[in-house]
Each structure stands twice: as structure tokens, then as C-alpha cells.
Amino acid sequence: MVRIMAEPSGTARDPEAVSRFVEHFAAQLVEAGMQRMPARVFGALLASDAGALTSAQLGEQLQISPAAVSGAVRYLAQVHMVSREREPGSRRERYRVHGDQWYEALTNREAVIKRWEDALREGVTSLGADTPAGRRLAETLAFFEFVEKEVEAMMERWRVHREKRFGQ
Amino acid sequence: MVRIMAEPSGTARDPEAVSRFVEHFAAQLVEAGMQRMPARVFGALLASDAGALTSAQLGEQLQISPAAVSGAVRYLAQVHMVSREREPGSRRERYRVHGDQWYEALTNREAVIKRWEDALREGVTSLGADTPAGRRLAETLAFFEFVEKEVEAMMERWRVHREKRFGQ
DNA sequence: CCTTAACTTCACAAATTTCTGAAAGAAGCG
DNA sequence: CGCTTCTTTCAGAAATTTGTGAAGTTAAGG
The missing domain is CATH 1.20.58 (Methane Monooxygenase Hydroxylase; Chain G, domain 1)
Incomplete structure (x- = not known):
């Protein structure tokens, strides 16, 4: 049970409440035909304060392997539901839900x-x-x-x- | 390769053309998240002249077991994409795409x-x-x-x- | 009522999908 | 340039899904 102190922000969020939302929301997406991992990853991003998370954060929060994150994110990027960005000067990648961009994709x-x-x-x-x-x-x-x-x-x-x- | 003479109508339809359409259309539905059998059954109904087929006809045309037809049809009825009707005085059931009714369901x-x-x-x-x-x-x-x-x-x-x- | 035709349910075998660990591949940083 | 950190790819184990045969259920027709 390791917590990552990822965001410099002050207020700690209740990880359990977040998780409950993520899983519940993802379940609906799955029922509508989306694969489980992409759905969970997307849920986690939606529920993040920054609207973006790194691969490591996603893996940690969802308890999945880097490989699983990679696969999920590849799919989500392909259908334009998230975009990838590289923080300049780092090998770390961040995945972001783009406020508007994504429901454009849903209708797409x-x-x-x-x-x-x-x-x-x-x-x-x-x-x-x-x-x-x-x-x-x-x-x-x-x-x-x-x-x-x-x-x-x-x-x-x-x-x-x-x-x-x-x-x- | 047995052909059933199902419809009393005169003009024979090219079963291969029908099959090609059914499989192609079903493939798209599958890609959009629908299960294979419901998709194929639905395609077959859409492509039928009467807009309705019996369980036996569906099994024959799609080369699937009665059990598979039953399962597919149960699903389709549940989401209101087809309706079931019993020809009066017969154990035979027919499944029908209701012209309008069904795309109402799609939006449903x-x-x-x-x-x-x-x-x-x-x-x-x-x-x-x-x-x-x-x-x-x-x-x-x-x-x-x-x-x-x-x-x-x-x-x-x-x-x-x-x-x-x-x-x- | 009993027979028989049709549909449904159920347990299981087969096929497919999903996720992982391990190895390979990029890219910053010294 | 090589080291290190992160990400991706790949092969396979595990879980899930799918479709079948066979038994069970319902209802028409004698």
C-alpha cells in the first residue's frame, strides 16, 4: 500500500472515493462496449484534478502493469479520447483528457x-x-x-x- | 447446401449476395460493440424480404444451432430491436424488424x-x-x-x- | 390426455480475449 | 557515447466469452 505523492497540490483526496467512481464509471463504459482497461484508465483521468496522469500514476492507482497502461493508452489515443504529452526534459509521458476534445471523439x-x-x-x-x-x-x-x-x-x-x- | 423454400414468393434471391451483406453488416455492428450472434441475426432479418424469419430459417441461413438463435433473439428482443410474433395456430415463432421501431431502439x-x-x-x-x-x-x-x-x-x-x- | 413440434435452458468444450513478466527499444543526462 | 529511466512489444498463462449438444419445457393437435 504505497501512496505516491504525485501532485504538489495540498489537499489530499480520498483515494477510495476516487476509486469507487472510477470503477463504477468504467463499468458503464464496458457495458457500452469499451474494453475494460481503456475504460478504467479513462475514468482515472477524468477523475484526476489535473486532468492528466503519468503512466506510473495510472499503474499505481489502478493496480495494473505498465504493459496494461501502454495498451489502454494506445487505444484511447487512437480514438482521440486522450492525448499524450511529454513533459519537456523527461522520459515521463503524461496522458490527458482534453476537456472538450474528448466528447467530440465520443460523437466521432x-x-x-x-x-x-x-x-x-x-x-x-x-x-x-x-x-x-x-x-x-x-x-x-x-x-x-x-x-x-x-x-x-x-x-x-x-x-x-x-x-x-x-x-x- | 440445402436451400429452404421458405417464402411463397416467386423470385429467388441470390443467397450468396444476401450472406455477403449479412456478414459484412454484422461485422460492423460487432466492431461497435454488439455480440456476434445478435448482430448476424439482426442482419439476416434486415436483409429478408418479409422483414421477418422463423427460428428454423435463421438457423439454416446462418448455420447456427437453435440454441444460438434463441440466445441472439432473446437479446435483440430485450433491447427492442426485433419483436417476436407467433403465427396463430402454430408453434413456430417469427422474429421481425419493425421498420421504424428498431432505430428508435438504436437511439435508445x-x-x-x-x-x-x-x-x-x-x-x-x-x-x-x-x-x-x-x-x-x-x-x-x-x-x-x-x-x-x-x-x-x-x-x-x-x-x-x-x-x-x-x-x- | 397423449404425442409431437418447437423453443429454451444448462453444462461444458473450444476459441478468444485480456493481462502479465520479461526483454527490447527510445531518449534524456552526465 | 554510455548509463539510466521510462515505455513498448511479445509470448504465453489465466480468465472470460461463445456456441453447441442434450435434456427440459411448453403448447398445438389428434
């Missing part, structure tokens, strides 16, 4: 949607646009195209809403 | 969102609304609440859009 299932659309388009042509099945696929495709446009507009509105509510 | 990640929100709310109070971490969680929570409202409005607009484009 766009890549996913695009591939659904491709599959559907292919289906429409190969089954025939004039068959009942083809028509069903076409309608589904139309739905996704609709959603894609709408989500974009929604994020625009969110940025405005956010500005008003949280300043900055 | 609402249940999921609700639980994310709960976890976040808990986090805000337990970490303290006045801490940096607490503020970050609160903002994230606000985002989800925003999305929830927006999605509802979006679906309303879709119904209108759909009506215009596909009649009925």
Missing part, C-alpha cells in the same frame, strides 16, 4: 457510422433497390445519413451552450 | 446514457463539486444531459423527414 463514432453506411449501400445494390429488402436497407441508410448531419449540428449547438454555461 | 441507448449520468452525478458529489475533477465531471454530465434532450428532438425531426421521403 462518425467513422463507425460511415462504415455502416457503406455496408448498407452495398446491400442496397446487391439485393436490388426495387426489392422489399432493398427498400428496407435504403431506408435504414437514409436514417444514418440523417443522423450524421444532425449530430454535426448538435455539436455546434453544444459548443455554444457550453460557452454560455462554463465560460472560458 | 438512453438507458445507457442514464446510467452514465448516474455514475457522473455520484462522482461530482463524492469528489466535491468545487474541485477541479468535480467540475470536469459536472461538465461531462451537462454534456450528456444536453445530448439526451437533443436526441429526442432529433428523432422527432426524423419521423417527419421519413414521412415525407417514404410515405406510409
